[in-house]
Amino acid sequence: MQLVTLSDGNLTLPANLVFAPVADRDLLSVVAPLGIEDLTAPLTPPCNVTLIRDGARTILFDCGAGPAFQASAGRLLDALSAEGLSPDDVTDLVFTHAHPDHLWGVLDDFDEPMFLNATHWIGREERDYWTAPDTVDTIGADRTAFAVGAARRLSAIEGALETFEDGQEILPGIAAHLTQGHTPGHVSFEVANGGQTAMIIGDAIANDHIALARPDWPAGSDQDQEIGAQTRRRLVERLADEDIIAVGFHLSNGGVGRVERTADGFRFNPQV
Template sequence: MLTRRHFLTASAAAAMPLAPRRLWAASTLTLGETRIDTLSDGNLVLPADFILGGMPEAEAQAIIARYGLPADQLTPPCNVTLLRDGTNTILFDVGSGPDFQPSAGKLAEALATMDLTVEDVTHVLFTHGHPDHLWGLLDEFDEPLFPNARHMIGQAEYDYWTDPETPNTIGEARAAFAAGASRRLAVIADSVRLLADAEEPLPGIIARLTPGHTPGHLAYEIAGPAPVMILGDCIGNHHVAFERPDWASGSDQDPALAAATRAALLDRLAADGHTIIGFHLPEGGIGRVERGGAGYHFVPG
């Protein structure tokens, strides 16, 4: 049976204007013996053009205004998914760590609200290698922060970030992303498990290739009578990505491929009624997709 409850609401995410309220442990789903929580790693602070750049300006600003968001700066939340099945304690992504933005990197504090420590985590499954998902991998001594965890990432994603040519081809604006990912993945190179599309890294968890935001981006489907799709960034916000999934976004490394992936996935999710968990979606990121107008809407809950 699928249920949801809100709990442990904390105060503001960071001492800066426009920062959203942080929900340390925002939402819970129970699926039989499995419990899924979303934990806040804080939020990002981005110029609006990072997401809206290249979109029809007047139409994009009209969408942003409907959601009550500022025209020049966006502060998307960062929702790390925690799954516990009685045996395993699994994180999907690990947040930013201390080296990306001061408003993010709060996962250890969120875990503490659940009476968990980094030693309790048995598996880490990465959606992709961007800083807000991967850079929390290492501690201050450049050792894996989750010492007892088995780490897993898509084969194509790993190959991309560890390719010595990537820093030369990713573009100047993302060059630091490449350097940071390569350094962190090198630490776990001898033990990381590399995943293929449709592979089951753990029983009942299916990796789904959802490329475009990054070359080997994976979403993860939690199978069962009421399936759940952990999206990562293949659907990266609750406004333009839903209302106009066909629009290319500046946040995606391959904007055309990402738009095609997003449109097809939203169509499937709306038709199937799956619960979704989005890394940058509001209210803890848990909800569902509904058709609306020419596009879709995110419905929390």
């Protein structure tokens, strides 16, 4: 089994999306040693799509933003091509959650399904949330476009879409773990192979600065900030204590590395 990450580009986000909930804390002293000295400057997190090949399957975890979200993202097709692959080679497309930078690349420029030969996988709770008729009216004005876009894309791939439950082994050696908070049905995936274990964490840990240095602090990008912090704490502790390889969608240097304990929190040590 081979695991690599492919770049879909990066996002450009207002800093207060992440930092606003913790503005009353000693934030700068925490993030300045990690390279963030201006708490008002836009953040430009990378977008790392995970690719696994095992000889029988070619599996993508999330599929990037596609052409309709941000100009700095939507680069997955070029990254696939650099690996000698096209969308038709993908056998399984597995979603951590249905936010635009993870799901919207499922359709091409003509709003047609991109991965025609792939089985598409999503957690049942995540699918049910984004396809529920009342989600668009209850999610909040700043996320309404997320709800509309997710429902439209999930409808477009409905015939190829399979759901799974928490704890289920969806493919050989790949087990789903519900990691709620960022979205109501966000899922991480434990990948076991040859005595090694990796965890594809999506946005359960959404950056490699404040989310690790202070995992208990609320994150503005989480839909449920309290549950998100509880999930994040459990996850970082397990990654560090069990020496599990972390594969993060928005972590730096390709997003593959180890989570290590520090004197007062955690840090990400990328494998570069």
